[in-house]
Amino acid sequence: MANKRMEEKQEVTQKVQEAKDQYVGKKDQEISQEAVEAVNMMVEVIEHLKEKDKQKALETIEKVLGKLEVQIRREPELQLVPVNVQEQIIDFPGTIEDAVAARKVVQKLLKEEEVQKARDIMLNLASELDIIVTALPIVTYPEAIKAIIPLIEEDKFDEAIALLVEVLETLVVEKIVIPLPILRAEQAIIRASELTKDKEAQNKEELKELLAYAKEQLLLAQALGYGKVKEDYKPLLDEIEKIQKALESGESTKNIFENLRNMLTSFMGGFNKPKAPTQMPKSE
Numbered sequence: 001m002a003n004k005r006m007e008e009k010q011e012v013t014q015k016v017q018e019a020k021d022q023y024v025g026k027k028d029q030e031i032s033q034e035a036v037e038a039v040n041m042m043v044e045v046i047e048h049l050k051e052k053d054k055q056k057a058l059e060t061i062e063k064v065l066g067k068l069e070v071q072i073r074r075e076p077e078l079q080l081v082p083v084n085v086q087e088q089i090i091d092f093p094g095t096i097e098d099a100v101a102a103r104k105v106v107q108k109l110l111k112e113e114e115v116q117k118a119r120d121i122m123l124n125l126a127s128e129l130d131i132i133v134t135a136l137p138i139v140t141y142p143e144a145i146k147a148i149i150p151l152i153e154e155d156k157f158d159e160a161i162a163l164l165v166e167v168l169e170t171l172v173v174e175k176i177v178i179p180l181p182i183l184r185a186e187q188a189i190i191r192a193s194e195l196t197k198d199k200e201a202q203n204k205e206e207l208k209e210l211l212a213y214a215k216e217q218l219l220l221a222q223a224l225g226y227g228k229v230k231e232d233y234k235p236l237l238d239e240i241e242k243i244q245k246a247l248e249s250g251e252s253t254k255n256i257f258e259n260l261r262n263m264l265t266s267f268m269g270g271f272n273k274p275k276a277p278t279q280m281p282k283s284e
Contacts, residue, residue, distance in 0.1 A: 003095045005220075006213045008184065015187035016180075020129055023178055023272065027085045027131055034067040035081040035136045039168070041067075042145070046164055049157045057152050057160075061145060068142050080135035080172055091180060092127040092224060096216065099125060099223035125224055129178040133274070134171055144170065174274035181221035182271070185214040186264040193257040201253040208247055214264075215240045227267070236263055 008016075041064045048057035071081060092099065102121055109118035144167045151160040192210040195201050215237065222233045239260045246256060 003097050005095050006209075006216050008213065009188070009191070009210065011191050012184065012188045012210070012213070015191060016184050019183055019187055020178070023129065023176075024085065024087050024131055027082065027133055027176070030082045031085060032071055032081045032083065032136075034071045035138070036083045038064045038067045038071075038141075039083050039136060039171070042164060042168055045148075046161055049152070049161050049164070052155075052157055054152055054155065058149065061149060061152075064145060065142055068138065068145075071138055072142075078138055080174075081138045082133050082135045083171070084134040086132045086134075088130040088132065089180075090126045090128055090130070092125065092220070096219045096223050099220060103223070127180045127220070127224055128226075129180060129183070131176040131178070133174045133176065135174060137170055137172055140170070141167070176272060177275050178268075178271055179221050179224075179226040181217040181224070182226060182264070182268055185217040185221070186261075186268050188214040188217070189257055189261050189264055193261045196253045196256055197258075199254060204247055204253065207253065207257075208244070211240060211243055211247070214260075227270070232267060236260070236267065239263060 041060050045057050045060045045064070048060060071078075075081075094102075102125055106118045106121050106125075109115075109121070148160050148163050148167070151157075151163065188210045192207050192214075195203075195207065201207050218233060218236055218240075221227070222229050227233070243256055243260060247253070
């Protein structure tokens with residue numbers, strides 16, 4: 001009989017959705033309207049240059065520089081200013097066993113030098129919320145824009161357009177990866193914590209289900225390779241085993257999940273930051 005993933009409780013599903021919305025919403029709030037308008041105006045400058053309208057191009061650039069100056073004065077310590085936030089969800093539908101089996105197939109295919117077949121499988125070995133943030137390098141942007149002005153004044157419209165396109169391409173794209181299994185485990189334990197915070201639980205079976213679900217999700221995250229699989233998961237799984245034994249032995253449930261909750265929150269915090277791209281190795 002094929003293995004099946006445990007069903008998520010409705011309360012946990014709601015908490016997971018709220019957490020996902022919060023992660024994306026926080027990044028949305030960091031978007032600078034001045035920076036967004038500055039980037040949009042740069043696109044307008046290109047249109048003015050295509051029409052060889054020197055006056056409108058220079059006037060628009062002046063407005064762009066003004067908006068960037070406002071942003072710099074407001075937050076002089078900022079290096080990157082978000083101008084766009086997008087989200088993408090990839091959710092592995094299988095079980096822990098499915099993930100492990102897929103990894104073995106990938107390893108076999110790579111040994112057989114079937115790189116593209118292995119790649120097709122690897123692309124599906126993910127369960128995450130990706131938050132893609134496009135940001136403007138506020139420190140270097142104004143000077144790069146000013147370098148275009150002499151070209152426009154000399155009627156070198158094509159050269160100005162080419163340089164302007166280069167400037168627009170300096171926008172930085174960052175990706176924040178939130179592993180969904182770890183997020184689900186965290187929210188399940190938060191729910192369990194709510195049921196036992198400074199009080200005895202009314203329903204131990206519900207606590208056991210929440211704990212089992214959290215463990216399953218952590219094992220899935222480990223199988224999918226999120227974090228340091230040989231270091232990050234052992235203390236979490238040890239704590240889960242400790243709580244499982246306590247629930248079976250009839251010990252007090254008051255505050256029994258607080259340590260695990262804090263551990264998971266700390267673990268999740270390590271993912272809520274831009275992920276550095278993996279550098280392709282070069283031959284020596």
